[in-house]
Amino acid sequence: MALESPKYDIVIVGAGPVGLLLSVCLARWGYKIKHIDNRPTPTATGRADGIQPRSLDLLRNMKLKRRLMDYEPARVYEVAFWDPRKSGNGIHRTGTWASCPKFLDSRHPFTTLLHQGMIERVFIKDLEENGTAIQRPWTITGFQSGIKDTTHPVEVTYEHVDTQARETVRAKYLFSGEGARSFVREQLGVKMIHKDPIAHVWGVMDGVVRTNFPDIKKMKCTIHSDHGSIMIIPRENNLVRLYIQIASSTDKNWNPRQQVTTEEVQASAKKILQPFWIEWDRVEWYSVYPIGQGIAEKYTLDHRVFMGGDACHTHSPKAGQGMNTAFLDAQNLAWKIHHVESGFADRSILESYESERKLIAENLLNFDAKYAALFSQRQPSAGEVGAASQQTDASEESNEFVELFKASCEFTSGYGVAYGSNALNWSAEHPARSNLFHPEGTTLRPGRIMLNADVTRVVDANVAHLEQEIPVNGSFRIYLFAGVPTITRQAVADFANNLLKRRSFYKVFERADIGQVSYHERHNPHSHFFTICTIFAAPRPSIEIADMLPELLARYSAHVYADDIEDARKPHLKAVAHAKMGLDQERGGVVVVRPDGYVGCVVRLVEGDGTVDALNEYFGSFTSKPVGKAMTQAQL
DSSP: OOOOOOOOOOOEESHHHHHHHHHHHHHTOOOOOEEESSSSSSSSSOOOEEEOOHHHHHHHHHHOHHHHHHOOEEEEEEEEEEEEEETTTEEEEEEEEEOOOGGGSSSSSSSEEEOOHHHHHHHHHHHHTTTTOOTHHHEEEEESSSOSSOOOEEEEEEETTTOOOOEEEEEEEEEEESEEEEEHHHTTTOOOOOOOOEEEEEEEEEEEEEEEEEETTSEEEEEOOOOTTEEEEETTEEEEEEEEEEETTSTOOTTTOOOOOOHHHHHHHHHHHHTTTTEEEEEEEEEEEEEOEEEEEEEEEESSSEEEEGGGEEETTTOOOOOHHHHHHHHHHHHHHHHHHHTTTOGGGGHHEEEEEEHHHHHHHHHHHHHHHHHHHHOOOOHHHHHHHHOOOOSSOOOOOHHHHHHHHHHHEEEEEEESSSSSSSOTTTOOOOOSSSOOTTOOTTTBBOOOOOOEEETTTTEEEGGGGSSSSSSSEEEEEEEHHHHHHHHHHHHHHHHTTTTTTHHHTTOOGGGGGOOOOOOOOSSSEEEEEEEEEEOGGGGOHHHHOOOOHTTGGEEEEEEEOEEEEETSSSSSHHTTTTOOOTTTTEEEOOOOOOEEEEEESSSSSHHHHHHHHHTTTTTSSSOOHHHHHHOO
16 A cells, blocks of 8 residues: 655745745744755855845844844945946946935835845745755656645655655645746746847846945946946945846847856946946856746646746846845735635635736836836936935925836835735725725725834833834734724724624634633734734823723733824824824724735724724625624524
C-alpha cells in the first residue's frame, strides 16, 4: 500500500519578495507551509533594491522595518534632473523634487534602497523563527488541481535541481512566485498580454565609484545628455547603481539579446556625465536583460492555484515598482486565504484577489509608459518643481504638470493604490440598505489606505501612530471615533450593547476559547476576526477608561486613545485625527479597515442599533456565516 503524500496548507514556489512575504504572513498565523526555491542560496547580488514609503509602512507594521534598517540602507529624499546645457558643454542640474512630497503626508518621506538579498534575509529569519524553512534547490515539475480530496485538492511534485530526487505533496493551495518565467503559469496555459509593443534592453550595474559628480550619493538622478540617458541610484555600503537603456525595439537594428560589456557601459556613463568624471573601484554586479510590459490574462483559474509578482506583471525598472507591487500582491492574498481557512469568510472573497491586484498591475503598466514619457519629452521648470513639491491642498492653484507630478508621486510612493467597489470596499455608490454608510464630509475612500494620524495612548500617555497600532495579524480593524464623550456617551453604550446581541458579527465570530484568553491579550481578546480601537476627541487627562467605556470596549484598554495631538499645519483643529478622517469632531463615526490596511467602509455613530446593524450588513456580505438581519432570515 502506497504511503499517503504529506499534506500542507499551501505550497509556495519561489523565494523572491512576493513568495517570502506571503510565507511570512501565513507562517505567523500558524499555517503549515512547503516553500521551495530553485536557487541554492538567497540572492547574492543585484535584483530589486527600492522600498517605497507605503511598503515601509507595511514592513514597520509587521515589525520588520528595524531589521531592514540595521543594514543601514541609503535613503533617497530627493530626485535630481540633469539635462544638456544649451551651450553644448556637458550637463547641468535643471531641478530637484522630493521623492515623497509633503502633500502625501507620509511617515517615511523617502525611498529606502537596499540590496534584495538583505531584504530576503530579513524575511527568511522571520520564517525560521516561526518554524518554516525554504527548501533549496528544488524546482516544481508538475501539479494537479481538483483531485479527489475535499480538504487538500492540489497535488504538487517537485525535484532537487542537482540530484533529481522527487517529492509529491498535497495542499489546499499552490502559489507561484517564480518570476517572469513561471512554470505554473505556463502549465495553466495563461498568456501574458503585452500592452506596449515596445520592448527595451537594459544594462544595470552595481559598483563603488569615485567621481566629482555632486549628486552621486545623495539622491536619485535621471540624466539626459547628448550622449544618451542614464539613471543613478545610491545604495548601501557606498554602492551606486546605474541603469542605462542599451537598445529599444524601435531601433533600426533591434536585437533583444544584445549584449554589452561592463567596459562599454562605463564608457557610455563617462560620456553622459561630462563635464564630470567617474571611475570604478569595483563592479559588484552587472546584468543585461530585456524588459517588456506584460500582464497575465488571469491570476488564478480555480482559486486554488494562484500567481503573483513578476509571474503576473512585468515592466521597466525605472519607477522601482516591481518588488513593492509584489509585496501588496502577497499581503492581499494572505489575509483572504487566512479568513477563508479560519472560517470567517466565504470562499468567494478569493475572487477579489485577481480583480483587485490585476487592476493595480494594469494601472502600473499604464503609469510605467507615462513615466517614461515624462522623462523623455519635457523637463519641469524650477518653479513648477517647487510648486509641485510644496502643495498640500488640492484647492491651491495648479497646472497640468503639477497634477501629473502629484499623480506620479502618489503612485510611485505606493499611496495611490485604489481598489474598486466590491463586497469588501463599500464606496458611496454601494447599494447598502443602511443610510449610515459613507457619512457626508468623510475624506476616507473605501479601497484606499487609511490616513495616518497621531493620537495619545491613554494607558501610558505615549504618542502613537494610530494606523500602526494594530499589527498585521490577519484581523479587521474597527476604529470607533467616539467624538466628545459627553455627547456620544449613549451612542457608545448602544454600540457596545448591540455588539453583544446574539446575531451580531461580534458574537457570531467570538473566540471558542474566550474563557481561557490571557489577561494580557491586547489585540484579540474576543475574536481573531477583529480588533477594536476607541478614539475620544478629548484631552488624555480627562479620559477614565473604566468610567467612560462599557466593559466590552474597556477590555481593549491598550487601544483607547485621546485625539489631542496638535498639527502645526492645521493649528485651528482641536481633534486632528477625527478631522483628517472627515468625521464629525463631536459625534465621531466608525471606520472599518481591512487586515491589509485598506478602508472597507465608514459608518456614522448614532444612538440605537443603527451603527451595529450597518456593520452587520457590511460583514454579512462576505462572512461564512449569516450575521445581523441575514441571520434572522436564515433561521426563518
